[in-house]
Amino acid sequence: MHPRKKRQRKNASAMKLVGSLLACFREAAGLTQRELAGRICVGEDTIASIEQGRRPLKPDLAAILDRLLETKGALSTAVENLPEIDLIPAWAEDYMDYEREAIALSWFENQVLPGLLQTENYARAVFRSKVPVLSEDEINAQVDRRVGRQEILHRKVPPTTSFVISEAVVRDRLGGDEVYAETLRHLRACADLPGITLQVMPLGRETHAALAGPFILLETPDHQHIGYAETQRGSQLITDPDEVSILAQKYAMLRTQALNPEETKGLLDRLLGEL
Incomplete structure (x- = not known):
């Protein structure tokens, strides 16, 4: 790829x-x-x-x-x-450069699958949900770009990557039943890729370390630690060591609260068995 x-x-x-x-x-x-x-x-x-x-x-x-x-x-x-x-677009574009070069990524999502884990059809459903609506040409360009980013997971030496994803995202049927089934199969395959750790944050928890929303942590080849967060109308690249440390603490706690990787694979297997 x-x-x-x-x-x-x-x-x-x-x-x-x-x-x-x-x-x-x-x-x-x-x-x-x-x-x-x-x-x-x-x-x-x-x-x-x-x-x-x-x-x-x-x-x-x-x-x-x-x-x-x-x-x-x-x-x-x-x-x-x-x-x-x-x-205006510099933060997001700058993040893409960092992501492409990263040696380690830690990603928490509670609304939608991380872009690096989306299938083409799931990504298309994401962009078709945008308000205001996008043209088909814009959707095609965005999908192509998003799928293209995933090449980093298939390199000979991929980045060490950890994902923590809300169970609500995993159970959501964005794009319909066929896309849902394809997405589950894709997630189960990704869970076995070298360098990837996938964990699901289960529903029904009484505590949660990241109620403020999703974020990403990455480590550059020169071992700089950077955070990234998106909102409805913008995004922020976080380089201040104190702020990055807070996100790292949150992510460490999230990993203890989520299902472990084997439990996550078991959940995906059960959901696939229900199709």
Whole structure:
């Protein structure tokens, strides 16, 4: 299974301009991408992604680079003056970059299956449920993109991935009975994939560690720990160590409250037997 080509972001031209400026200043300073990354304690892939316009340059990093490269605030000024539309989708797009490169993922969901576990038909049902409605072309593009992300689970060395999913999500018949049956079979197969741990949070619990909603934790190749959360009208990438620690504590508690992996497989087998 091969990675899908990344969707072109609306602010691609502006981001490429900022990235090209960084590359120009870096080369003028006589530094390689690896050398620059080492000096500011980020991964070489981060510098490469920014210079290629695939990842936005954040204001705090721009300020650090301006000081190091002695660019008199040029990068900070460029970032501050990006069009507003450029800033709206950046969190979600940035998360996709991190997800693609992650060495570990921990994912809690209580409304819908994690995107990495959705079948094509389930994903289509998700996007057809959107309000306002999407066109068929938009739905097809979104489904293709979502299914394409799943290639990370089938790599020779996949990320270590843990999912905790509400039982309500597993029992929901989004898309109808045929999609439900296909989804159950898919989840049962995913539960046996190398590197994946799947746990169901059972209904009827008296305590729950994540009543505030779903979230994702990931670890980057340079061992940075990052959180991500989505709301009805936006999303947030969480890098503050204290906030990430709170999410990690919540996730650790969720895993003790959920069915263990073998119990989860048993539940899926029972549900499949009821079809």
